[in-house]
Amino acid sequence: MIKMIIADDQAIVREGLSLVLGFDDEIEIVLQAKNGQEAVEYLKDNECDIVLMDIKMPVLNGVEATKIIHQEYPNVKILILTTFNDYEYIFQALKNGANGYLLKDTDGKELIADVKKVYNNESIIGSQISNSLVAGLQNNSQQDMIASLTSRELEIARAIADGKSNKEISTMLFLSEGTVKNYVTNIFEKLQLSNRTEVALFMKKYE
Structure with a gap:
């Protein structure tokens, strides 16, 4: 028997999920929690x-x-079921130890099947979630590239995005043109770009 807690602040959602999951003979709903704290408290003695x-x-x-459940009760699986198809929510939940992430438009049969997969140590990511996660990870990768720039390189990259030439940048920052050129070369390498136009577009999109 799979013992489950349903944690959702909306009573109608909790009750609906309990009915859907309760139809399966292998699933027992042991608690309907109004928030995460109630779920954590229940696990202390149950x-x-x-x-x-x-x-x-x-x-x-x-x-x-x-995060708390994963740290204190590592044998308890966590399946996120929510309306939020947002990269930050998905990433943080998975980072904190969630075993799966589904949207609330998942149908009942699929949800029951996914619960059993998670119980059997499989990880579940809905198809819509996968697309959001891939897009988010790609964006996160670009942010990491920007973070790799030194403060001076970032200053110059922003100036390039504003359309300034090496000569204008050298005057603005009191540097020689040769020094600016070296910085620009480093920026190209760190951002994996090949020209100033690409740098300008990159900075406007990802910074």
């Missing part, structure tokens, strides 16, 4: 296999509750 967790809840949200 056993549970999976927590079905919403993200935005009062008192203790799903992301923070996931």
Whole structure:
């Protein structure tokens, strides 16, 4: 028997999920929690296999509750079920130890199947979530590239984005043109770009 907690601040959602999941003979709902804190408190004295967790809840949200449960009760699986197809929510939940992330438009049969997969140590990421995660990771990679620039390189990259030439940058920053040129070369390498136009577009899009 798979013992489950449903953590969601909306009563109608909790009750609906309990009905859907309760139809399966292998699933037992042991608690309907209004927030992450209630789920954490229950686990102090009771056993549970999976927590079905919403993200935005009062008192203790799903992301923070996931972190606590993963650290204190590592054998408990966590499946996020939410309306938020947002990279930051997805990334933080998975980083904090969630075993899966689904959207609330998932149908009942699929949800039951995914619960059983998570119980059997599989990780579940809905197809829509995968697209958002890939896009977010790509954007995060660009942010890391910008973070790799020194303060001077960042200053020059911003000047390039503003359309300034090496000569204008050298005058503005009291540097020789040769020094500016060296900085620009470093910027090209760190951002994996080949010309000033690409740098300008990159900075406007990702900074």
